[in-house]
Amino acid sequence: MSGQTSRTNTWVQPSSMPYPLQPQQTGQSGFFPGPHDVNGFPIDTKGKQPYIEERSVQPTPMDTPRDSLDMDKEKAEANIVPHDPHKKDPNQPHLPFGERLRHFTWAWYTLTMATGGISTLIAVQPHRFPGLISIGAVFYVVNLIFFAILNACMVLRFTKFPGSFKESIKHEREALFLGPFFLSIATIITGTQKYVVESYDADHPMRGWMITSMAIVFWVYVFMTFCLAVFQYSYLFGTHTYPVMKFMPSWLLPIFPIMLAGTIASVIAKDQPVSARMPILAGGLGCQGLGFTVSILMYAHYIGRLMQAGYPNREHRGAMFIGVGPPSFTCLAFIGMSNALPDDFDLQGDGLIDAHVLRTMALVSALFLWVLAMWFFMIALIAVLHSRPEYFHLGWWAMVFPNSGFIIATIQIGNSLKDEVILFVGNGLTIAVLLMWAFVLYHNIRAVIVADIMYPGRDEDVED
Numbered sequence: 001m002s003g004q005t006s007r008t009n010t011w012v013q014p015s016s017m018p019y020p021l022q023p024q025q026t027g028q029s030g031f032f033p034g035p036h037d038v039n040g041f042p043i044d045t046k047g048k049q050p051y052i053e054e055r056s057v058q059p060t061p062m063d064t065p066r067d068s069l070d071m072d073k074e075k076a077e078a079n080i081v082p083h084d085p086h087k088k089d090p091n092q093p094h095l096p097f098g099e100r101l102r103h104f105t106w107a108w109y110t111l112t113m114a115t116g117g118i119s120t121l122i123a124v125q126p127h128r129f130p131g132l133i134s135i136g137a138v139f140y141v142v143n144l145i146f147f148a149i150l151n152a153c154m155v156l157r158f159t160k161f162p163g164s165f166k167e168s169i170k171h172e173r174e175a176l177f178l179g180p181f182f183l184s185i186a187t188i189i190t191g192t193q194k195y196v197v198e199s200y201d202a203d204h205p206m207r208g209w210m211i212t213s214m215a216i217v218f219w220v221y222v223f224m225t226f227c228l229a230v231f232q233y234s235y236l237f238g239t240h241t242y243p244v245m246k247f248m249p250s251w252l253l254p255i256f257p258i259m260l261a262g263t264i265a266s267v268i269a270k271d272q273p274v275s276a277r278m279p280i281l282a283g284g285l286g287c288q289g290l291g292f293t294v295s296i297l298m299y300a301h302y303i304g305r306l307m308q309a310g311y312p313n314r315e316h317r318g319a320m321f322i323g324v325g326p327p328s329f330t331c332l333a334f335i336g337m338s339n340a341l342p343d344d345f346d347l348q349g350d351g352l353i354d355a356h357v358l359r360t361m362a363l364v365s366a367l368f369l370w371v372l373a374m375w376f377f378m379i380a381l382i383a384v385l386h387s388r389p390e391y392f393h394l395g396w397w398a399m400v401f402p403n404s405g406f407i408i409a410t411i412q413i414g415n416s417l418k419d420e421v422i423l424f425v426g427n428g429l430t431i432a433v434l435l436m437w438a439f440v441l442y443h444n445i446r447a448v449i450v451a452d453i454m455y456p457g458r459d460e461d462v463e464d
Helices: 071-078 099-105 107-123 130-158 166-172 174-195 205-239 250-273 274-309 314-339 355-386 394-399 402-418 422-451
Strands: none
Touching: 099 130, 099 402, 107 130, 107 166, 107 174, 107 205, 107 394, 107 402, 107 422, 130 166, 130 174, 166 174, 174 205, 205 250, 205 274, 250 274, 274 314, 274 394, 314 355, 314 394, 314 402, 394 402, 394 422
């Protein structure tokens, strides 16, 4: 014997851990993966069926159903229409009025905004008939009643649901409708001038007191709406994100109230003494310029959205009429404020009367803006007729208030040009907007009854 071990019975121990004798007990497979015999040695599986470990085979799931083999069902599931968040659930449960009051939002003030605009529109009608002012006074009183009811409901909401006031003014959508609250106040101020102040004779002792009160109210309104325009936009810029491709004209609402200061000035200034009149006109012109300039900046995004993303959802196309407002109210404010200037107004004191020149400039500017308002009106009208909304939303009132300003601007232009055709057009448009007011009011009341609004997920207190 040479002392050497044959090569066939020599086992070379690897540097790794030794093979376990009981791999089924330890869970280790040793140096070589695969099956082992009873002595722990690997079994040669070369050339045989691929080895599949038992643990790699997952059991058939029993908690979830298998895919259907029904071809008709699969086709039906493939054609499912995506869920429409605007669509109402026909089986929505009934809620008591107290619970629905949680969804009584600031957007309700679009009702008083529109009704007050109608009362002012009736007051400036050409071709008057006996009883016209009485009809306008009825709208003025009804608007005051509506405003009181809305205020009571808002107070009930905020007291019944603590914290809801803070949530409402911070909400990315509902907070935008703080504007209509102040716009409602603006229409009440103009209505008070038309139906209360102007009802007194020139020498009546109450008239002087009322005129002074209107001047005070004007400056308080300017201060409050300027604060709204500054602080609300500052909060929105710093807190919320509004994609430009989802631009809606309602983004203009925080700047609308300060713009209406010019409209208020054009209505109340002519009865003010000259010492108080000129500051009111200057302040009104500045506020009108602020509101219209911001609106023009917003229009750039609005047109860009329409070009790239198309019309808004059909349920919100009525709000497109908001775009009619800024040029319309600027148009009537220019004419009204220029007419309120004293006839002997001489700004430079050089002996040249500036009032007539400014009135001509105001008329030219008004014609320029009136056509712009007409263009926005037609765009909105075509969009609504192309796809009419299925459910009522409080944004429908935008089909009344901005259009009331457009009609008043038409009448002001007709008066300045002394054109009877334009004035008769103003009469016809007034009848049309009155019918629209009645139409929207009917659907507003119906929507409350059938729970299309004042219901979870159906109002402006949800993101859209």
